[in-house]
Amino acid sequence: MVNKVLVTVRASFEYGIRQDIRDYLFFFDRNVNVRATEFRGVLIIEVSKDPKHVAQLLINAPIPENILTSIVPIIYEGNYSTINDLVSSVRDHVSGDCRAYIVKCRLRGSSIGNDNCENAVIGLLRVLGFRAMYRGGASDCAVVIEGLGNWFGIYVGPRSFVRV
Structure with missing residues (x-):
């Protein structure tokens, strides 16, 4: 099963932040996949780890809150x-x-x-x-x-x- 975390980012930052998130989470989960959705500013992160753990990592990541605006682990x-x-x-x-x-x-x-x-x-x-x-x-x-x-x-x- 693939676990998911949904994040929203500031519009127009989707591409750059996708790579930053992937690079950051790769150290914790080598199976990380960050994909854009049809909705602007909304990304889905697919991981093999517990989504709550991944969300906690992102909350404490060195990514400014004004760029990574919301983080929701999907249970x-x-x-x-x-x-x-x-x-x-x-x-x-x-x-x-x-x-x-x-x-x-x-x-x-x-x-x-x-x-x-x-x-x-x-x-x-x-x-x-x-x-x-x-x-x-x-x-x-x-x-x-x-x-x-x-x-x-x-x-x-x-x-x-x-x-x-």
Whole structure:
């Protein structure tokens, strides 16, 4: 299985930063592949290592935050056609180890709006008894859903493994 980390970079920096990321991660994972997507500024990193470990490496990499703007390890991926597909996937990965969640959705090329996605996930988390908030605030965990067309990848877990 190929593990993935989705990163966003400043527009027009895709080519140069792809090589920088690959060179940096090559020391930790010789099977690293960094590929561009059809969406400007969005890269997918494919690795054989744990995506959370790779995300942590990138968060601490000597690449400025204004160039490498977000880092999301993908713990589950699939295809979706409705918001219920996304919410069901999140429900399966929510952990009692967390008290509060920050929620962020970026559904590029989707008919489902980011706000609708965030509202649905926050509603689910609150029904399950968690504190949930939009994008900011004090939380120990995060739910991040990244969408590219009808593909989605989610991260649910400690906030220390993501930069959003």
